[in-house]
Amino acid sequence: MVTGLEILLLAAVLVAVLVAANIVQTVRPFVINAVVGLVVLFLANFLFGLSVTVTPIALLIVAIGGVPGALVVLVLSLFGIAF
Numbered sequence: 001m002v003t004g005l006e007i008l009l010l011a012a013v014l015v016a017v018l019v020a021a022n023i024v025q026t027v028r029p030f031v032i033n034a035v036v037g038l039v040v041l042f043l044a045n046f047l048f049g050l051s052v053t054v055t056p057i058a059l060l061i062v063a064i065g066g067v068p069g070a071l072v073v074l075v076l077s078l079f080g081i082a083f
Contacts, residue, residue, distance in 0.1 A: 033066030040070040052077040 041062050044050045052058065052073060062069045077083040 034063040037062040037066035037068075037070040040067055041073060044070070044074055050074060050077065053083050055083065058083050 038059070041052065041054070041058075045052055045054075058073050061073055065072065073083055
């Protein structure tokens with residue numbers, strides 16, 4: 001026999017799953033952008049021989065900015081301003 005507590009727990013789990021799915025759907029483009037930006041940074045290091053020092057700050061800029069962030073880090077490194 002199904003009790004009210006079991007129905008309440010089932011409803012709570014359903015709401016939690018829907019909220020988690022919504023969060024994942026919202027965050028997915030940012031994660032893809034960050035991964036592509038990091039790939040651009042590492043390809044620039046290995047393929048083109050650019051000496052970009054990978055620091056936590058550079059990784060944070062690339063992770064937040066994606067490809068534009070990677071380009072900013074590369075340009076700053078080329079001009080000797082940072083990284």
